Every structure is written in structure tokens, then in C-alpha cells.
Amino acid sequence: xxxxxxxxxxxxxHTHDARSAANAFxxxxxxxxxxxxxxxxxxxxxxxxxxxxFLNEENYDRLLDSVKEATLFSNLIAIGECGFDKxxxxxxxxxxxxxxxxxxxxxxxxxxxxxxxxxxxxxxxPEYKKLRPEMPWVVHGFRGNSDLAAQLLSKGMYxxxxxxxxxxxxxxxxxxxxxxxxxFLETDxxxxxxxxxxxxxxxxxxxTVDELKSIIVENFRxxxxx
Numbered sequence: 001x002x003x004x005x006x007x008x009x010x011x012x013x014h015t016h017d018a019r020s021a022a023n024a025f026x027x028x029x030x031x032x033x034x035x036x037x038x039x040x041x042x043x044x045x046x047x048x049x050x051x052x053x054f055l056n057e058e059n060y061d062r063l064l065d066s067v068k069e070a071t072l073f074s075n076l077i078a079i080g081e082c083g084f085d086k087x088x089x090x091x092x093x094x095x096x097x098x099x100x101x102x103x104x105x106x107x108x109x110x111x112x113x114x115x116x117x118x119x120x121x122x123x124x125x126p127e128y129k130k131l132r133p134e135m136p137w138v139v140h141g142f143r144g145n146s147d148l149a150a151q152l153l154s155k156g157m158y159x160x161x162x163x164x165x166x167x168x169x170x171x172x173x174x175x176x177x178x179x180x181x182x183x184f185l186e187t188d189x190x191x192x193x194x195x196x197x198x199x200x201x202x203x204x205x206x207x208t209v210d211e212l213k214s215i216i217v218e219n220f221r222x223x224x225x226x
Contacts (some may be wrong), residue, residue, distance in 0.1 A: 011027075014186035050098050067079065067156050069097065160183070163187050176205065
């Protein structure tokens with residue numbers, strides 16, 4: 001039986017390492033090229049998708065098949081990370097094709113989507129308009145400005161903040177300008193503690209850590225409809 005975050009727990013919405021901090025709910029991200037499966041650790045909830053860095057013409061069909069196969073496991077609760085990257089990866093045409101296929105899988109399975117987007121907002125935003133998804137999207141590793149955040153929020157997306165950005169002083173005014181019910185926090189691939197990230201963000205928002213934990217648990221329940 002899948003366990004979802006409980007009141008009082010930290011939520012790490014995106015990590016590539018399932019090692020758990022004390023009292024933390026971990027959503028582990030598995031990438032299709034790695035050859036791992038949600039079935040390898042059925043007790044660990046995960047997301048699964050094709051990261052654009054590791055996509056090419058030769059492996060496209062195989063990676064897409066692995067995404068479809070991953071949906072057979074009950075501990076898969078989101079599709080992704082998937083999306084667009086203009087600094088690394090194949091052509092935008094192939095990235096777009098893979099992204100649209102994965103969104104189609106997510107919609108068919110009733111799963112939210114975890115977005116990777118680097119220097120490619122002019123690709124992501126038109127895709128949202130074109131695809132008109134019913135399932136929610138969360139942009140992981142967000143480190144943009146308030147104007148970009150407002151555009152994404154206006155589409156109904158959630159924002160999960162890049163660990164290194166969110167602990168910087170310049171992140172404070174952005175955090176304070178956003179609706180608390182649309183944010184998540186993550187460790188991604190960093191050797192860092194989710195509790196330290198919560199401590200800094202709670203201070204920025206003039207909340208206690210316990211208050212912030214309660215807000216993000218509710219955000220999780222709303223986002224995943226649990």
C-alpha cells in the first residue's frame with residue numbers, strides 16, 4: 001500500500017537519491033535511460049520519465065516504451081522529469097516529440113507531470129497551451145524571476161525550487177511574492193538536507209518550520225489528488 005505524506009513530515013518532491021532525512025517523505029525520480037524500474041523498490045514512491053539530456057534518435061522508442069511499462073507499477077505517482085533543455089540534449093524537435101508523448105501517457109494514466117526546463121520557456125509555455133492538460137504540472141528546479149513565475153502560475157503550474165537557488169538571499173523576495181499553496185521544495189541530486197531548505201524558506205516566509213511542513217503536505221495532497 002502506497003503511503004503519502006502525513007502532517008508533520010517534510011516533503012522532498014524531487015530527488016535522485018532515496019536516502020531519507022528523518023521524518024521526510026521522499027519522491028524519488030527515476031530516469032528511463034538508467035534501466036531502473038519502479039518495480040525495483042515497490043515500497044518507494046517515484047516519478048519516471050525521459051530526461052532530455054539522455055535522449056537521442058537511437059534510444060527514443062526504447063525509452064518511451066520504458067515509460068509506458070513503468071505505469072504498470074502502483075508506486076509510480078508522476079511522469080517525468082521530462083521537458084526541454086537548450087543547453088544540452090538533442091534537437092528541439094525530438095525533445096518536443098518525447099515531451100508530448102510523455103504528457104499523453106500522463107493524461108491517460110491520470111498522473112501529474114514533473115517538468116525539466118532550461119532556457120526553453122518559449123517551448124514549454126506554448127506546449128501547455130497546445131496540449132491543454134487536465135493533470136497538473138510542477139516545474140522542478142525553478143530558479144527564475146517573478147515574471148516567469150507569474151506566467152507559470154497563471155497556467156496552473158506548481159513550482160519546486162532548485163536547492164542552491166532557494167537558500168540564497170536573493171530568493172527571499174521571490175518566495176514572499178508567491179502563493180504558498182503552489183510551492184514545493186526539493187534536494188534534486190545534491191548532497192544536502194531537506195530540513196535545512198525548509199528552515200531557510202520558513203524564515204523567508206515568516207512561518208515556523210511546522211507551519212511550512214503543513215502547507216506543503218496540503219500542496220502535495222492537492223497536486224496528487226490524494
